[in-house]
Amino acid sequence: MDFRNLPWKKIRIVALCVVAGLVVISIILFTFRSSILNHLVTKKVTSFNESHKADVQVINPHFTGIFTVNFDKIVVKPIDNDTLINIDNLKIKINPLRLLMTRLSITKLNADNINISVLRDSTGNNYTFLYKTVRKDEPETTSNVSYSRRVERLLDLFFDILPSDIHIKKFNASISSYGHKVTATVPRFDISSGEVDLRAHITENDSTTIFRFVGDINTWINTASIKVYATNTLRATVPFITYKYHAKVAFDTLAFGIDGSGSHRGGFQVTGKAMFNNLYIDHRKIAQKEVVLEKGDVDYVVNFGKDFVELDSATVVNFNRLTFNPYAKYRSKxxxxxxxxxxxxxxxxxxxxxxxxxxxxxxxxxxxxxxxxxxxxxxxxxxxxxxxxxxxxxxxxxxxxxxxxxxxVYPYINAPFQYTFYDNGVPTRTFSVGQDNPNFRSLDQIPKVLQYAVMFSEDGNFFGHRGFLIDAFRSSLIRNIQAGRFVRGGSTISMQLVKNIYLSRNKTIARKLEEALITWLIERQHLVSKNRMLEIYLNIIEWGPGIFGANEAAQFYFGKDVSQVTPNEAIFMASIIPRPKRFYYSFSDSGSLRSHYTGYYKLIASKLLRSGAITQEQFDGIYPHVNLSGLASMYLRQPIEDPTDTLLIGNDIPNDAEVPSPLQEESENN
Structure with missing residues (x-):
């Protein structure tokens, strides 16, 4: 129809009819809005219950104003377990402007009581039903949705559903896992005009900490910031961490802010700031003592693309007096x-x-x-x-x-000193590293063939590097990633020496970091010479059960002074450094070295020949065979099974490797 050709009077009649129709429809919708609401809610609840094996109940949904909806009661629970969420007399007000943009946005929320109870025990739990669907005929689409779209939707949903005004008379939450329970009570849950000031009483193991949350939320521009601290104690201990991870995390103050309104090169960008004052971390894998991080903050920029998440290099980290810009990226496809x-x-x-x-x-x-x-x-x-x-x-x-x-004072080891060996944190033996010890041998008293065999096995480029072998560490990373666990270390002789003398043998992150820093200081500042380091190393390393140093080892295995060991014996001594207490696994029931030593002996012997440590005639006479004539022979009297998971197989070492260690698995001497 061409309205341009219609008389003005007819146009007015058509317009009036349209308006009248809209008015009639509006009146009908307004009159029956509660019935329509009931129908829609019932349909959604029924669908959810069927697809998630749930027993969600929404009692008496109805309008009390044009944009205010009341629910007498809402119960969320799985069919076969206890109630997860219980809400009494919920009233929400919907933003009409965003409703016109087809976005459901809640501006106000009032409730008499909200109770959240998360349960987990040997019979199951009451929460996984929320994200598990039982329908098989619906295609999976979430895996095809990009990271940027997921995050954008999640933040939009969060800021749309989160009202700027919340008033809850009674709010309780609890988590119970196999009998361990943490409860949180908020006596007065009030958020007005986006301003947050809440106190949560969190109880765990009969101890209650009052957490105060202060901040603001702006749902129009998708920003939020919150600061948390304890009001009844100096430290706020994070609940559930000790129970779940056998760790303790506490803080004086934490703060976090987020701005989820940005886009970035076709993706989505989230920026914000996080900070802490006095963060306390106590976990045996991190350090033997509690770690205290005094102050730090991060101005972060995170980019989300279709198949990647990226910490932008514009991120600024401040920690005490240090400032740096990290970059990180994870890509899934x-x-x-x-x-x-x-x-x-x-x-x-x-x-x-x-x-x-x-x-x-x-x-x-x-x-x-x-x-x-x-x-x-x-x-x-x-x-x-x-x-x-x-x-x-x-x-x-x-x-x-x-x-x-x-x-x-690290150079103290340049002079004779007392060395104490610790086994599982317990001091088991102290001895002198100097001429007053009858078993001490200076470097020139230890045969070159043993010195080189040990270096080729543990650290083939010892005299060439400055404390670290990046290629060896890289190879270790590859092996560990492939295995999905820690199976191989990348420690040099310098690092092993630092750990044994200055630090504990505890396998913690803190020890490895301090080990690296001390090694760097000693090597770069030439605090101890390479010859002295090798001399100390050969005199203090554990070389058998209760056996320390090269001379004790030669006596224990062969009943002779170390100066008299043969090339065959030197290669054997080098091979057992990673597992000195279990040297007997190297032997079969007949008392001969196991077959896997063939490749290892060939490899180390070829290295010794090229280095000039042995002659061609000596090389021709090397094969995997030793006669245990010392006290070590007593350990071979009983049959021993071959522990293939701990063997160090020389054949796996590439012939061109700079560090031909017998796989250099995490060693008892590392």
Whole structure:
């Protein structure tokens, strides 16, 4: 119909009819809105209950105003378990402007009582039904939705559903897992005009901490910020962590802010800030003592694409006196890919040592230095192509020097000293590393063939590197990723020595970090010579059950002084360094070395020949055979099964390897 050709009078009649129709429809909708609401709610609840094996009940949904909906009661529970959510007399007000944009947005929420009870025991739980569907005829679509779209939808949903005004007379929540219970009660749950100021009484193990949450929420621009601290104690302990992870995490103040309104190169960007004051972490895998992080903050920028999540290099991390810009990326398709990098240009070296957390780096604490440092880290790994894994780590110095040592003066080992061996944290033996010890042997008293056999087995480039072998560490990373667990270490002789002398044998993250830092100091500052380090190493390493040093080992295995060991015996001694207490696994029931030693002997012997440690004639006479004539022979009197999971197979070492360690698995001496 061409309205241009209609008389004005007819146009007015048509317009009036349309308006009248809309008015009639509106009146009908308004009159029957509660019936329509009941129908829609019943349909949605029935569908959800059928698809999730749930027993959701929504009692008497009805309108009390144009945009205000009341629910007498809402119950959310699985069919076969206890109630998860119980809400009494819920009233919500809907934003009409966003409703016109087909977005359901709640501006106000009132409730007499909200109770959330999460349960888990040997019979099951009452929450996984929420995200488990029993329908088989519906195609999975979430895996095809990009990360950016998922995050954008999630944040839109969060800010749409979260009202700027909330008033709940009574709010309780609890988590019960196999009898362990944590409860949270908010006596007055009030949020007005987006301003948050709540106190939650959280009880665990009969101890109650009052957490105060202060902040603001702006649902129009999708921003929120919150600060948390305890009001009845100096520390706020994070609940459930001790029970679940055997760890303890506490803090003085935590704060977090988010801005979820941005887009980025066709994806979605989330920015914000997080900070802490005095963060306390206690876990045996991290450190033997409680770690205290005094203060830190992060201005983060996270980008989400179709198949990746990226921590942008615009992110700024401040920790004590350190500032740096990390970059990280995870990509799921076509192959799983992970990248991490840090590039920190030259900065005052003292900033690093002054920023080290309490509870770790105990020997370094108090160290005063001059000069500047820079650091470069790069890690890239494609899980389907691990052979091309990239790992780079380099700490450089400029005009660096030590003004004052901290707890430990590292060069003290240049003179004779007392060494104490710890087994599982218990001191088991103390002896002198010097001429007053009858079993001490200077480096020139230890045969070259044993020195080189040990280096080729443990650290083939010992005299060529400056404390670290990046290629060895890279190979270790590849093996560990492939195995899905820690099976191989990348420690050099320098690192092993640092750990044995200055640190504990506890396998913690803190110990490994301090080990690396001390190694860097000793090697870069030439605090101890390479010859002295090798001499100490050969005199203190555990070489058998209660056997320490090369001379004790030669006596224990062969009943002779170390100066008299043969090439065959030297290669055997090198092979058992990773597992000294279980040396007897190297032998079959007949008392001969097991067959896997053939490849290992061939490899080490070829290295010894090329280095000049043995002659061609000696090389021709090397084969995997030794006669145990010392006390060690007593350990072979009973049959021993071959523990293939602990054997170090020399055939697996590439012939061109700089560090031909027998797989250098995590060693008892590492």
């Amino acid at each position: 076509p192959n799983r890919f992970v990248a991490l990098s840090i590039n920190k240009d030259f900065f005052p070296a003292q900033d690093l040592f002054s920023s080290l957390p309490d509870g770790i780096f105990s020997t370094v604490k108090g160290l005063e230095v001059n000069g500047e440092l820079s650091y470069h880290l790069k890690f890239e790994a494609d899980w389907n192509n691990l052979k091309d894994l990239v790992f780079e780590s380099d700490l450089q110095s400029r005009d660096f020097g030590i003004r004052k040592y901290g707890e430990v």
